[in-house]
Amino acid sequence: MSKKTLMKQAHKIAKKIVKEVGNYMVALKLALKKIWAMAKAGRKRMSDSAFKGAIYELTHKKREYNGPDFFWLGSKGIPVWLMEKNLDPTELWGAQLAYSIGIERETEKAALIVFETDFGNITMWAPKSVIKGF
Template sequence: MKKSLMFKIAHSVARQIVAEVGDYQIAFKLALKDIWNGVKTAEKGFNEDELVDSLKEILHDTQVAEGQAKDGFTFGVPNWVIKKSFAGAHGDLRASFIFNGTSSINVVRETEKAELINFTTDNGDIEVWCPKSVLAA
């Protein structure tokens, strides 16, 4: 995949998530990182056409997950952080558990810039790292 195409897609994704992130540079960094991980995966034997199709799907996906909070947060954690944390084969399932079955949360660990948050769900505990800068007050 050409770098110019990667950057165009990253800018499109960044424009979609900038409101949730609060800063365009951070949104662009997250989008580019996601795309680059997909490109590296494609180089390991996956079909580049499948990668491009999945990126197009990301660009055009504007649906809100079922049960997801309308304000873009779940217990003060941005929904995009939860989705990003569980990108992969079973990630959508874990994110769905958080969106639909969280009864409580607590902070397990804390660093200068992030918190490890434990979501207590109907299906067990799920932990997510979240930057402090994007947490709801």
């Protein structure tokens, strides 16, 4: 795709998703990222189904985990969004299977969380300000 075509497609998508996003510039940024990813994947043209699929992906939040919003370590809770941000999908899956969860170290503002699993330990730093119970 030429840069002109990329921009045209991005503007079309941005116009469709601006209501959900609330700001045209943000909608355009998301659309450009999506279009550029498709162009890098080798797509030469954008069919109607691909166009509708891109709009659907940008307007619907992806959530792989449907459980509670916090994982609990005794009386302390770690937000799932923080785990999704700091752990890759394999580590997130492993953290859900942890048989022991603890705090290895603490600083003034953060705690090093350790998830002990059958596959090894998974560690993650978490700010105390977002952990429930601190």
